[in-house]
Amino acid sequence: MSALAQAAADGMVVTKRNLIKIKRLPDLLIFSSIQPIMFVLLFAYVFGSAINVPGVDYKEFLMAGIFTQTVAFGSALTAVGLAEDLQKGIIDRFRSLPMARSAVLVGRTTSDLLNNVLVVVIMSVCGLLVGWRIREGVLSAVAAYALLLLFAFAMSWVSATIGLTVRSVEVAQSAGFIWLFPVTFLSNAFVPSERLPTVLRVIAEWNPISAVVASLRDLFGNVGPNVPVGGSFPQQYPIVMAVGWSLLLLAIFVPLSVRRYRAAATR
Amino acid sequence: MASTIVAEGLSKRYGEIRALDGLDLEVAEGTVLGLLGPNGAGKTTAVRVFTTLLRPDSGRATVAGLDVVREAAALRRIIGLSGQYAAVDENLTGFENLDMVGRLYHLGRRTSRSRARDLLDQFALAEAADRPVKTYSGGMRRRLDLAASLVAEPQVLFLDEPTTGLDPRGRLGMWEVIAGLVRGGTTLLLTTQYLEEADRLADSIAVIDHGKVIARGTADELKTQVGGDRLELAVGHVDELAKAADTLRAVGSGEPAVDEGARRLTVPISDGAGVLVGALRRLDAEGVEVLDVGIRRPTLDDVFLALTGRAAEEIDDEPAAAGRGRGTR
Numbered sequence: 135m136s137a138l139a140q141a142a143a144d145g146m147v148v149t150k151r152n153l154i155k156i157k158r159l160p161d162l163l164i165f166s167s168i169q170p171i172m173f174v175l176l177f178a179y180v181f182g183s184a185i186n187v188p189g190v191d192y193k194e195f196l197m198a199g200i201f202t203q204t205v206a207f208g209s210a211l212t213a214v215g216l217a218e219d220l221q222k223g224i225i226d227r228f229r230s231l232p233m234a235r236s237a238v239l240v241g242r243t244t245s246d247l248l249n250n251v252l253v254v255v256i257m258s259v260c261g262l263l264v265g266w267r268i269r270e271g272v273l274s275a276v277a278a279y280a281l282l283l284l285f286a287f288a289m290s291w292v293s294a295t296i297g298l299t300v301r302s303v304e305v306a307q308s309a310g311f312i313w314l315f316p317v318t319f320l321s322n323a324f325v326p327s328e329r330l331p332t333v334l335r336v337i338a339e340w341n342p343i344s345a346v347v348a349s350l351r352d353l354f355g356n357v358g359p360n361v362p363v364g365g366s367f368p369q370q371y372p373i374v375m376a377v378g379w380s381l382l383l384l385a386i387f388v389p390l391s392v393r394r395y396r397a398a399a400t401r
Numbered sequence: 402m403a404s405t406i407v408a409e410g411l412s413k414r415y416g417e418i419r420a421l422d423g424l425d426l427e428v429a430e431g432t433v434l435g436l437l438g439p440n441g442a443g444k445t446t447a448v449r450v451f452t453t454l455l456r457p458d459s460g461r462a463t464v465a466g467l468d469v470v471r472e473a474a475a476l477r478r479i480i481g482l483s484g485q486y487a488a489v490d491e492n493l494t495g496f497e498n499l500d501m502v503g504r505l506y507h508l509g510r511r512t513s514r515s516r517a518r519d520l521l522d523q524f525a526l527a528e529a530a531d532r533p534v535k536t537y538s539g540g541m542r543r544r545l546d547l548a549a550s551l552v553a554e555p556q557v558l559f560l561d562e563p564t565t566g567l568d569p570r571g572r573l574g575m576w577e578v579i580a581g582l583v584r585g586g587t588t589l590l591l592t593t594q595y596l597e598e599a600d601r602l603a604d605s606i607a608v609i610d611h612g613k614v615i616a617r618g619t620a621d622e623l624k625t626q627v628g629g630d631r632l633e634l635a636v637g638h639v640d641e642l643a644k645a646a647d648t649l650r651a652v653g654s655g656e657p658a659v660d661e662g663a664r665r666l667t668v669p670i671s672d673g674a675g676v677l678v679g680a681l682r683r684l685d686a687e688g689v690e691v692l693d694v695g696i697r698r699p700t701l702d703d704v705f706l707a708l709t710g711r712a713a714e715e716i717d718d719e720p721a722a723a724g725r726g727r728g729t730r
Binding site: 140143144147150151154155158159222223224226227228229230231232233237 | 449452453454474477478480481482484486488489490492493497501502504505506507533549
């Protein structure tokens with residue numbers, strides 16, 4: 135077997151191991167879905183009654199933001215999972231085995247991606263129940279989900295770097311999470327960014343979260359028919375921005391987390 | 402006989418702390434070496450170097466002729482490691498844990514599965530095989546961790562404090578399992594804080610302190626070095642200490658140590674039961690009130706006291722390498 139095929143096989147073994155945890159601890163999946171469901175209900179019925187978005191029902195506007203926020207918050211799982219494996223000595227065991235060095239990270243990010251797929255399915259059902267609709271074709275919807283998962287995968291590698299840097303589960307639990315609040319709220323996820331004060335508006339427009347959210351709204355058809363699109367580059371080309379951001383994050387954080395993994399494990 | 406494990410001048414520093422400070426070691430093929438020392442002596446650091454988890458700052462080490470740094474990948478195929486903390490996945494069943502390790506040794510699906518079942522049988526875990534490990538007792542987890550280190554039938558096995566944290570029954574069970582492995586001819590390096598454990602399992606013992614080997618020999622040689630068994634005695638009154646010390650000097654094989662505060666005396670002896678009876682007769686004749694008396698085996702403390710002039714717990718000040726990792730070096 136070639137080295138690459140062997141590495142892929144090792145990654146699969148670790149992925150399977152991580153997935154068994156999701157199966158054995160279904161509470162984990164339930165609780166990681168409860169929070170976004172709560173956000174859907176709170177925003178749709180509490181804030182939504184006061185927020186007016188031109189040209190489209192707020193519940194339709196909201197879901198793209200919720201999807202993106204959910205996978206962004208979900209990425210914190212990667213940090214926690216890796217910190218836990220380090221702390222419990224499982225990574226020592228892995229490192230004493232003749233397996234591919236990449237398998238621990240590939241296995242973790244892959245299983246977290248699959249976890250995200252499950253959560254996104256649950257969120258979609260929840261969205262459909264409150265009145266969200268997919269209004270463009272099937273291909274467009276598939277593209278939207280693919281883009282969302284690409285972004286989730288990239289965020290997972292950011293989180294991996296954090297988890298391997300902080301090393302302790304308790305710290306990873308807050309460090310992997312806390313920065314995501316400003317990042318997701320300083321965006322177009324819950325309110326249109328046009329009405330923000332200038333500085334915040336510019337930040338929000340260039341925020342990767344906004345690019346993903348805007349792409350999802352386009353691809354799902356959750357925008358008003360005659361609503362003018364903002365003039366800035368990220369608003370004009372959200373899909374280019376979303377894909378670009380995701381690839382950029384991967385280009386930075388894949389090598390960075392691999393380096394952190396080596397450093398963390400050889401101490 | 403060829404040496405399977407060789408270390409020459411291994412050093413590893415963590416800031417100001419010298420976890421390894423010029424460690425030299427040799428383990429002959431098919432034998433068991435007990436690496437004996439208190440917490441923080443450098444036992445775990447040494448094992449981490451031998452098992453490719455840690456690069457030494459200087460010095461070199463080979464296992465089965467393979468350099469632990471340059472030939473790490475090849476070395477990992479022929480070693481097994483069972484650490485101080487049972488590194489098994491709690492959410493997986495015992496079978497799934499072993500099967501996973503087999504797959505990662507690239508044994509293939511069928512071999513991994515059958516090997517996992519065989520090991521679970523061998524380690525009396527067959528009944529619990531399909532239960533998640535979180536339901537296991539401490540002893541069961543340790544056995545599973547040990548089984549995981551044996552999946553690929555390694556030529557060389559490293560066990561880092563295999564019985565620390567186990568209750569006496571768990572410890573005895575573990576000893577039997579390890580003794581069984583040793584009969585199979587595996588080369589084994591085992592670290593422990595207990596002289597008794599090294600005595601029971603190891604062909605030879607290396608005592609390690611501050612990252613250096615400070616004594617080597619068989620268990621008997623080390624015990625002779627510290628004077629064999631001890632007679633320990635507690636008397637009722639401080640005034641009787643002198644009389645009791647005279648008596649002990651007569652029956653013992655060395656100078657008695659006197660602890661005035663605890664009214665306790667200790668003397669090395671060469672012939673256990675006979676000396677005890679003789680000493681009690683004499684003390685009775687002298688009219689010394691004896692509160693407590695007994696013979697005990699030398700402990701790691703005694704070995705340390707004899708070798709370094711200080712007790713093992715006094716140097717138990719391991720700063721856990723500035724709190725990193727799991728605080729074991």
